Amino acid sequence: MLQLKHLLTTICFVLTLQISSAFAQQNFEAIESEKVAYITKELKLTPAEAQKFFPIYNKYNKEMWEIRRAKRGSISGRRGNSFNPQKRDVISV
Numbered sequence: 001m002l003q004l005k006h007l008l009t010t011i012c013f014v015l016t017l018q019i020s021s022a023f024a025q026q027n028f029e030a031i032e033s034e035k036v037a038y039i040t041k042e043l044k045l046t047p048a049e050a051q052k053f054f055p056i057y058n059k060y061n062k063e064m065w066e067i068r069r070a071k072r073g074s075i076s077g078r079r080g081n082s083f084n085p086q087k088r089d090v091i092s093v
Helices: 002-043 047-082
Strands: none
Touching: 002 047
16 A cells, blocks of 8 residues: 555656646747747847847857856866865975
8 A cells, every 4th residue: 555655656746747847848938939029029120130130149049058057067166176175286396
């Protein structure tokens, strides 16, 4: 009986994660859609201009996110080494 309870709890937990991830994806897509509409409106882009602009903008945006992730990774990597006495740089004279 206890195993059945654990199995049902696990199944409910997995289903909850699946549902929440689906909602997160929908929210992300809605936000991206609103962002495109806002940029198009504020820049007063024609459909032809928007068709040329957004591939360039999306590439730029992707590169910026990659740079942020890389910075975040290097910062956390430095923190780990500064508090670890085993990995400190030693300058020999």
